Every structure is written in structure tokens, then in C-alpha cells.
Amino acid sequence: MASTGQMTARSENCTGCLMCQLACSFTKTSEFSPSKSFLSIERIDKSERYEVGFTEDCDGCGVCTQYCYYDAIESE
Ligand code: SF4
Numbered sequence: 567m568a569s570t571g572q573m574t575a576r577s578e579n580c581t582g583c584l585m586c587q588l589a590c591s592f593t594k595t596s597e598f599s600p601s602k603s604f605l606s607i608e609r610i611d612k613s614e615r616y617e618v619g620f621t622e623d624c625d626g627c628g629v630c631t632q633y634c635y636y637d638a639i640e641s642e
């Protein structure tokens with residue numbers, strides 16, 4: 567489990583679906599563009615495991631958590 571202070575990630579639950587990135591980018595930039603989101607979802611090697619992180623621009627609004635159906639991200 568990783569925590570940024572405002573957000574907590576449970577990377578072990580992440581499926582890499584990218585719903586969180588779509589929700590964040592649309593909320594913050596009005597575009598569905600994962601690369602513009604304030605989360606990073608990185609595949610670990612070539613496995614089906616992912617590492618979830620948040621950029622320094624994340625304000626902890628929690629919108630992304632509403633679209634993660636795998637309990638991989640949480641706002642505090
Ligand atoms: S908490 Fe808000 S700003 Fe941070 S990654 Fe989620 S949607 Fe984006």
C-alpha cells in the first residue's frame with residue numbers, strides 16, 4: 567500500500583483498466599486522455615500486475631476512486 571498523504575493506492579488490486587485515469591483527466595482537463603491524468607498506472611515488467619501512483623498535481627478530490635471498481639485507490 568502506498569500513500570501520498572491524500573491518496574492511498576493498493577496496487578495489488580489494480581487491473582490496469584485505466585478508468586481512474588479517464589475519470590481524472592476528464593474532470594481536470596475535460597479530455598479523456600490518460601496521459602493528462604494525475605495518476606500513473608504502470609505495468610510491472612510484462613506481468614498482469616500494476617503500480618499505482620499519483621502525480622504532484624493530484625489534489626485529492628477523490629473523483630477517480632468512484633470509478634475504480636477494484637478497491638485499488640482511496641482518498642483520505
Ligand atoms: S484524486 Fe482527483 S486529482 Fe487526484 S488523481 Fe484522483 S481524480 Fe485526479
Ligand code: SF4
Pocket residue numbers: 579580581582583584585586587607618633634635636637638639
Ligand atoms: S486503480 Fe482502479 S481504476 Fe485505476 S487502473 Fe487500477 S483498477 Fe483500474
